Amino acid sequence: MSAESPASGVSADEYYKAALGVKNVEYYLKYFSRFDAQGVSATWNWPSFFVTFYWLLYRKMWLVALGFFLLPIPLTFIEILLMPVSEAAANTVTFAYLAGIFIAVPMYANAFYYRHVSAKIAKVKKQTNDEATRLRMLADDGGTSGIILFIILAFVVISIIGILASIAIPSYQNYITRAKVNSGIVVAEVYKNNVEVYVMQNGSLPMTIDDIGGLEQSYYENLRSVSMIDDGIIKITFAGDLVVDGKSLFYIPSIENEGEVIWQCKSLDISPGLLPAHCRD
Secondary structure (H helix, E strand, O other): OOOOOOOOEHHHHHHHHHHHOOOOOHHHHHHHHHHHHHHHOOOHHOOOOOOOOHHHOOOOHHHHHHHHHHHHHHHHHHHHOOOOOOOOHHHHHHHHHHHHHHHHHHHHHHHHHHHHHHHHHHHHHHHHHHHHHHHHHHHOOOOOOHHHHHHHHHHHHHHHHHHHHHHHHHHHHHHHHHHHHHHHHHHHHHHHHHHHOOOOOOOOOOOOHHHOOOOOOOOOOOEEEEEEEHHEEEEEEOOOOOOOOEEEEEEEEEEOOOOOOOEEEEEEOOOEEEOOOHHHO
């Protein structure tokens, strides 16, 4: 039998029901009745094991939820301070934290919630002697919070946006960088054509840029310089992009038996994924 209030027929269970709300009332009443009769003891609460922070919010234990959320911050500072002194001590702090949230918290979550609800009941009993008012105050202040659904929804939406951004942003940046690399390759075609004309006329590769008519260095967007070094090698150095700024792409010519110029494209410092297929081998 449940205990009754000496001033009326309102039982302890009715107080608990008003404070608990309509979700999982029988589950918590079972433990609360045991705690009333035998004192608090270890049990197990699965929601507090899997989603501790959200369970605390759902059961309107706001301050406890805030403390649980912020707890890793001071623990991190403690570990940082301990690590130079004793790595074992720092690891002990981490182990104690993990044991606390994954073992101690779910073992005593029901007992802690019992204390929380009992404190609310004691508070309303001090505020008024009217039983109906007490039950109404408990119902208004207790129960469960629908805000958790919005928090979970927001968390899911933010997670999805973060995942999409982590995929889309690097892909877009790589696309932009590849476009800039390709623009340099287009510029190199002018130099390649002049080298091929020189080979056709002279049967050998040019040694300097003067050999192919002294092409003027024009301004090219996204390029720091375009030049020709020994044996007709064309060097393109990029600019204006954090990924390839200051890095170079080389077109290396060779003359086949029939006088045809064959070009090899390569780079020593640009990631192969940013280069066109013919420059990756």
